[in-house]
Amino acid sequence: MMNAQANSSAFQVGASDNVATLLGEVAPGAEVTVVGPAGKRAIAAREMIALGHKIALAPMNKGEAITKFGVVIGIATRRIEPGEWVHLHNCRSQLDERSGSFDVQTGAPPVAKPG
Amino acid sequence: MLDRAWQGYLRNDGRKGIRNHLLVVYTVECASFVAQEIGRGEPDVHVIGFPGCYDNDYAIRLMLALATHPNVGGVLCVGLGCEYTQPHRIAEAVRQSGRPAESFFIQEHGGTSSSVALGKQLIASLRQRASEDAVRTPMSWADLTIGAECGGSDGTSGLAGNPVVGRAFDSLVESGGTAIFEEVVEMIGLRDLMVSRAASPAAAGQLGATYDKAFNYCKAVRQYSVAPGNFAGGLTTIEEKSMGAFAKGGSKPIEGVIRVSEQPPHAGLWLLDSVPDEHFMQFGYTNPNDTEGIMDLIAAGAQIVLFITGRGSVIGSPVSPLIKITGNERTYRNMTEDMDFNAGRVLSGELTMDQAANELTELIADVASGQMSKPERLGHREFFLMYKHQDVPSLEAGCRM
Numbered sequence: 001m002m003n004a005q006a007n008s009s010a011f012q013v014g015a016s017d018n019v020a021t022l023l024g025e026v027a028p029g030a031e032v033t034v035v036g037p038a039g040k041r042a043i044a045a046r047e048m049i050a051l052g053h054k055i056a057l058a059p060m061n062k063g064e065a066i067t068k069f070g071v072v073i074g075i076a077t078r079r080i081e082p083g084e085w086v087h088l089h090n091c092r093s094q095l096d097e098r099s100g101s102f103d104v105q106t107g108a109p110p111v112a113k114p115g
Numbered sequence: 116m117l118d119r120a121w122q123g124y125l126r127n128d129g130r131k132g133i134r135n136h137l138l139v140v141y142t143v144e145c146a147s148f149v150a151q152e153i154g155r156g157e158p159d160v161h162v163i164g165f166p167g168c169y170d171n172d173y174a175i176r177l178m179l180a181l182a183t184h185p186n187v188g189g190v191l192c193v194g195l196g197c198e199y200t201q202p203h204r205i206a207e208a209v210r211q212s213g214r215p216a217e218s219f220f221i222q223e224h225g226g227t228s229s230s231v232a233l234g235k236q237l238i239a240s241l242r243q244r245a246s247e248d249a250v251r252t253p254m255s256w257a258d259l260t261i262g263a264e265c266g267g268s269d270g271t272s273g274l275a276g277n278p279v280v281g282r283a284f285d286s287l288v289e290s291g292g293t294a295i296f297e298e299v300v301e302m303i304g305l306r307d308l309m310v311s312r313a314a315s316p317a318a319a320g321q322l323g324a325t326y327d328k329a330f331n332y333c334k335a336v337r338q339y340s341v342a343p344g345n346f347a348g349g350l351t352t353i354e355e356k357s358m359g360a361f362a363k364g365g366s367k368p369i370e371g372v373i374r375v376s377e378q379p380p381h382a383g384l385w386l387l388d389s390v391p392d393e394h395f396m397q398f399g400y401t402n403p404n405d406t407e408g409i410m411d412l413i414a415a416g417a418q419i420v421l422f423i424t425g426r427g428s429v430i431g432s433p434v435s436p437l438i439k440i441t442g443n444e445r446t447y448r449n450m451t452e453d454m455d456f457n458a459g460r461v462l463s464g465e466l467t468m469d470q471a472a473n474e475l476t477e478l479i480a481d482v483a484s485g486q487m488s489k490p491e492r493l494g495h496r497e498f499f500l501m502y503k504h505q506d507v508p509s510l511e512a513g514c515r516m
Binding site for chain 2: 011013021022023050051052053054068069071072073074086087088091092093094095096097098099102103105106107108109
């Protein structure tokens with residue numbers, strides 16, 4: 001069972017990453033303990049963020065690289081503040097044009113469009 | 116170095132298996148009902164087949180690889196009688212591997228009921244011969260080929276599930292075994308990282324070419340290997356999913372790239388390329404579902420496949436046991452019946468990554484020793500095979516008309 005502490009923590013994979021992955025769901029305003037190779041720090045979640053989803057650790061301007069695992073996983077599509085949820089609504093792939101339009105909550109594509 | 120040992124099955128072709136299954140192979144969809152009925156109520160009988168009437172080298176090659184798999188002791192091939200793929204020729208190729216095999220066309224033996232009855236008789240005789248042929252032999256990690264596949268990935272997969280499997284792969288390779296991972300379309304964005312892992316300049320060339328083919332394929336079909344469930348689980352882009360997926364390959368040098376139904380030429384870590392090659396018909400989707408990838412790994416000789424699923428999954432596999440691993444505690448709690456291993460304990464701080472990998476290798480050895488994995492116990496044997504084209508040497512067995 002995940003304990004209460006783990007529920008409000010997030011893991012930063014690379015020391016220079018500007019996002020961390022939530023290890024449990026957090027409520028708006030909750031303090032998140034970020035652990036990883038860059039050490040331990042605290043950040044306030046600006047909104048509800050689910051387990052496995054990403055929280056911004058630093059401010060990012062539109063067009064700036066979003067880094068996880070020490071590699072660029074996407075580009076910010078608008079200004080992102082620390083503590084915000086980073087997902088389809090504010091981060092796009094450099095390769096895959098299609099998935100940027102998917103539903104931010106469910107991941108479902110907007111229309112049935114096989115292949 | 117891992118030190119467990121257990122008793123396996125030595126085949127006449129020298130390969131060693133951890134199960135002694137019988138396989139029913141149907142050569143067209145029209146024969147699939149009879150094939151499934153033959154296997155009904157026979158726990159050691161697994162059923163695979165190809166739905167197409169017009170044959171396909173890739174599909175025949177895959178069926179032959181499974182029919183001569185080290186976990187298989189005998190084979191029955193069932194055809195309708197009209198199709199291109201010839202059951203008698205598959206049976207002949209299986210006999211050449213030293214395993215007993217039988218075959219028949221349904222149209223030559225009456226209808227459904229008489230064909231099922233004939234099939235049941237043949238299975239009983241194959242079981243007798245396979246048990247007489249089964250030589251028990253000591254096995255260790257060096258005799259194992261293990262595959263790794265991920266599916267239903269979420270934000271925990273790249274942090275816990277896949278890295279734990281990667282460490283188990285490292286131990287397997289250090290112990291002289293063979294490890295295979297695939298899903299090149301889930302390495303998109305990581306070309307330099309892939310090539311940097313090559314064991315030799317030749318392997319580097321293969322890895323680069325394999326990446327380029329997969330990337331061009333994804334661009335051409337405008338489909339990257341990332342699905343709604345991945346997004347719902349917190350993965351935002353294919354680049355992010357790729358980094359998590361690649362972690363299951365561990366940290367050892369990659370010896371080279373094999374194609375579907377080829378066996379690794381020697382021990383170590385290998386990448387399997389299941390992406391279709393350019394062809395005038397352009398058929399075949401690269402990872403149409405998890406089951407296809409799992410069957411590709413088994414066709415490469417994997418006696419066990421590790422399946423990492425953050426979101427959770429309820430599949431299994433014929434021929435070789437599937438061990439299901441999740442890095443998501445909630446998924447483990449919700450689907451304990453189906454999940455063999457909870458790697459989420461690494462994220463909650465209960466276990467270190469190394470402790471989790473050690474526990475996983477013990478579980479692998481238990482399953483190799485005969486303990487059923489959860490999908491095996493539940494009777495899961497999902498199978499999927501469709502038309503695809505890969506440029507590999509022509510079939511020696513000649514199973515076409």
